Amino acid sequence: MCHISNEMALVKNKKTKDGAEKKIVDAARKLFTEKGYDAVKTRDIAKEAGINLALLNYYFRSKENLFEIIMKENMGRFMEVITGIVNNEETSLEKKIEMLVANYIEILSVNPDMPLFVISNAKIDDHRMKLREKFLGSYFMKQIQQAMKAGKIADINPASLMLNIVGLTIFPFVARRMFQSSNGLTHEAFNELMQERKKMIPKWIEAMLKVK
Amino acid sequence: MCHISNEMALVKNKKTKDGAEKKIVDAARKLFTEKGYDAVKTRDIAKEAGINLALLNYYFRSKENLFEIIMKENMGRFMEVITGIVNNEETSLEKKIEMLVANYIEILSVNPDMPLFVISNAKIDDHRMKLREKFLGSYFMKQIQQAMKAGKIADINPASLMLNIVGLTIFPFVARRMFQSSNGLTHEAFNELMQERKKMIPKWIEAMLKVK
């Protein structure tokens, strides 16, 4: 009677005719990411998934539950990118910046609504603390402090540097709807613009790091 | 019986004991800007304003009406800043960038939730198109194109330049809650950081504008 979705993935011993559970999560991801928690109704999710309201609650118990799954998923992707890059002791500072920017733009080009979703949904709290920690406690930050001491780059507040890298990369996606609306950019033109920025942002950051 | 709030401000011939209308708008501004449209209930607004639900609807007819007023107010402030600076034919390119950054940070330090509010509430449409137009059709843009032709600054996509200026300035406010949560920055430390950025962002932009 009482299903806990984590176990389901493993336990699911019988049919699950057409993977109803997956269809629900897919629909929830699409709608939540696009419209946010409040604007999405459980009935919308059921409809989008092509199943019915009862089954949604049968699997996931509640809307909040389902939302939590999507939120973890999204935050997880953000984390993966950072974790994989930021503590690699083999790569240079420049290479790390390049990789951070490229990886984020790559992911976000496919999931352009993700950043605004993560930022604007208050129900996170636990997850988001980690992101800051990951960044500021990383080998990447050590490299920066070393470079500053060695006089290779200008003194800069680590938080400000983080804001610059993340801001230049992610802000366009956050503000995307504002720029695209009405007479604005097409989806393709926007992606092109971001591909261009993928090359430029690391250069811009380097130039900024030389400013006294 | 049927009040239209625009006229009210002029018509209001009698008492309005303690300015109930203003108290409602103030409460609405605070709550909407802080939590967004869906999360705020008309009952919350009435409570915050210290008046009752009936009066709210007596004055403003509907929640949407009230929201529209706040949205216009907020967008208006954004516009004022841009309009006042961007078409001034007396000031240099550098001065304009400096003023844009300084003015935005000044306003947003007092209204830190404004950007996320504007960006994340879909119900704008009409308003936001103007922002883009204001920017791209401005004397500011002409100056940039001239400077590019003259070889004084590197070639850059105008949209990208706009994203850089606005992004570096506004993104910290958009992402503010993510950075401040838990063990993060205090309100004061955040404002200090932004004061520092007020000086640095124009320098950073200049440095970026020299990158080939």
Add this chain to the structure above:
DNA sequence: TTTTGATTTAAACAAATGATTAAATCAATT
């Protein structure tokens, strides 16, 4: 004092919405 308009009170409405239930159906397994 009467009148008038601002404000309150309390109640109610209708619609939307998250959640639950019980019985039916359907498809694969035994």
Add this chain to the structure above:
DNA sequence: AATTGATTTAATCATTTGTTTAAATCAAAA
């Protein structure tokens, strides 16, 4: 064929929420 578990159907609940109403109160103007 009988069983079992997944899924559907349809109905219902309880709550929240935007909005409205009607009658009362209150304070100033006439």
